[in-house]
Amino acid sequence: MRMTNQRRIILQELRKVFSHPTAPEVYELVKHKLPNISLGTVYRNLEVLCDLGLIQKIDVAGTQKRFDGTVVDHYHVRCLSCSRIDDVPLEILHSLDTAARELSDYEVIKHRLEFLGLCPECKAKTDKSSARKC
Ligand SMILES: [Zn+2]
Numbered sequence: 001m002r003m004t005n006q007r008r009i010i011l012q013e014l015r016k017v018f019s020h021p022t023a024p025e026v027y028e029l030v031k032h033k034l035p036n037i038s039l040g041t042v043y044r045n046l047e048v049l050c051d052l053g054l055i056q057k058i059d060v061a062g063t064q065k066r067f068d069g070t071v072v073d074h075y076h077v078r079c080l081s082c083s084r085i086d087d088v089p090l091e092i093l094h095s096l097d098t099a100a101r102e103l104s105d106y107e108v109i110k111h112r113l114e115f116l117g118l119c120p121e122c123k124a125k126t127d128k129s130s131a132r133k134c
């Protein structure tokens with residue numbers, strides 16, 4: 001498939017950020033460089049880039065799809081309060097695949113693991129509100 005200019009700019013901008021943006025956020029990132037692009041075109045290009053394996057889609061039920069310019073396997077931590085997603089620089093636990101393979105008879109190739117919690121901002125907020133109660 002041909003790499004259009006639009007697609008290249010979307011890829012470039014996505015690789016610059018570590019915020020795992022949603023499609024509307026990607027649209028905001030590329031708008032200054034592609035003033036004529038529509039949100040629909042951004043969506044379509046993001047799907048194509050996923051299909052080409054150039055970016056990753058983080059699809060969590062009940063939340064907006066987010067996109068990641070880092071395609072090497074890595075773990076994510078998600079905020080239960082505001083849905084922010086960050087990378088966790090933890091080495092991939094290949095021993096989990098081996099263990100699952102032994103227990104399931106499946107040819108386990110990889111695993112998905114997501115950490116859940118409160119991001120620093122949301123944690124600060126809850127700390128403050130619980131302090132007020134005391
Ligand atoms: Zn948060």
Ligand SMILES: [Zn+2]
Nearest residue numbers: 068070086087
């Ligand atoms: Zn990531």
